[in-house]
Amino acid sequence: MEEIHDIVIVGGGISGLATALALQRKGIKSIVLERHETLRSSGAAIGMFINGWRALDELGVGRRLREKSLALMEIQDVWIHKDVSRVTPCRKEGLRCLRRSDLIDALASSLPAECIRVGCQVVRIEPDPLTLFPTLYTREGEIIKAKVLIGCDGWNSVVAKCLGLAEPKTLRNLVIRGVTEFSKGHQFGDSFVRQFDDKMLFGMIPIDHQIIHWFVDWLPTSTDMETSTRNPDMIKELATAKLRNHPPETLEMVRNGEPDSLSLARIRYRSPWDLLLSDAFHRSTTCLTGDAMHVMGPFLGQGGAAALEDAVVLSRNLAMALRKGEEDDGEVTVLSDEEIKRRVGLGMGEYVRERRRRIALLGLQSYLMDLIYSGSNVYKLVGLVVLMVFFRGEMLKHTEYDCGRL
Known part of the structure; x- marks a missing residue:
């Protein structure tokens, strides 16, 4: 044709x-x-x-x-x-x-x-x-x-x-992204939070009062590189392992991530x-x-x-x-x-x-x-x-x- x-x-x-x-x-x-x-x-x-x-x-x-x-x-x-911490105000309607x-x-x-x-x-x-x-x-x-x-x-x-x-080109970083919905609403407020910890970055950004988008960005080991990029359970397991020192509510949020939203990928630029x-x-x-x-x-x-x-x-x-x-x-x-x-x-x-x-x-x-x-x-x-x-x-x-x- x-x-x-x-x-x-x-x-x-x-x-x-x-x-x-x-x-x-x-x-x-x-x-x-x-x-x-x-x-x-x-x-x-x-x-x-x-x-x-x-x-x-x-x-x-x-x-x-x-x-x-x-x-x-x-x-x-x-x-x-x-x-150390820093707070940067967003202009009105400046970030969603x-x-x-x-x-x-x-x-x-x-x-x-x-x-x-x-x-x-x-x-x-x-x-x-x-x-x-x-x-x-x-x-x-x-x-x-x-x-x-x-x-x-x-x-x-x-x-x-x-x-x-x-x-x-490809960076060394791997990043996991996901979305979690809280049926009764979340308690994370209206701030975009980024936590830096020894070459690992964890972020949480509210979509609305019930839904949170979160991500984990880190420099991988050889073991990480062998992890499946498609299996939601393996992605959750890897994310929780990287966040093992974070509060229980953070780990619970990752465990409850919507399977269809989860991804593990390299960063290209x-x-x-x-x-x-x-x-x-x-x-x-x-x-x-x-x-x-x-x-x-x-x-x-x-x-x-x-x-x-x-x-x-x-x-x-x-x-x-x-x-x-x-x-x-x-x-x-x-x-x-x-x-x-x-x-x-x-x-x-x-x-x-x-x-x-x-x-x-x-x-x-x-x-x-x-x-x-x-x-x-x-x-x-x-x-x-x-x-x-x-x-x-x-x-x-x-x-x-x-x-x-x-």
Whole structure:
């Protein structure tokens, strides 16, 4: 089978759905190809600072999602082995935590059903020999020709490989994530709590008054590396073993984690210099967004928000580039294939230029935070010095960013 679409988005996660929704709000149709049989919400939950909420408001789903989340008042950092703590106030409405499933549902339900195709895995991309537009080949035997191709398919992106982007790097860290629901309500308040203890980080962030998102991040041993990444019972056992010195209520929370929410994974990232210098984020009428472009460690809580920003900025630039205009007699100008390539290329080029400095700074700050958290004493010192020089110690300054109107 062979079909033709103007804009194809590969990946039905946060990035892909947000991009499709942003394009729709600009009056541009697209189709989203998701390789799994259903839209997935792996990762349990996602923290969202004010910059992410600005993007969600532009997409028209911010109000709906605020009703499903609790406004957090502060971030509490505790260094257990040093008996040191720090409290950072959050600006009003500045930080909330969302279930990924709620975010995915809000984005997907705002799109026409025919815009999303599940169970469609792209395995190869080649330029059409005549038009040079991208041609996608799926595992199911379909051939899909696109005039515009947007890769939103995560760190292991088939579109990124097509563009020649290098594989992301892997940190030594392992991270377990989960969600626990308390039927009678929890007693953890409205603060985001992070506890640092000898190269291990434990965090709890309320989603609402009954649901807590929690995570454990540590430098693994060889035994840890052999642990299954899919078995919920083994994941819980490993998490409780790492938290054995924590209070009983913490261990009970982990033991009661929802099985479907549990995950164990390595942290992947693109280096700040790759983000700053790579020329493989865009070529002709193909480009990347979200983790496919700038996967980063979770130390800033900006992966999802940055993907939402991408969606707004890319759609704004594409709409400006593709605006056909109307002649005096009201007729719409029809663009030739060559004109589409020229205009889309300019729009994508402007998108990459606009986003590059932003994602490079986020990548740098996330990288420095990892050095401070898990590096040797020398690396910790280097990370602190560079962090102070580039960011002047303003740890939440990046959350004030405004990606602009759609």
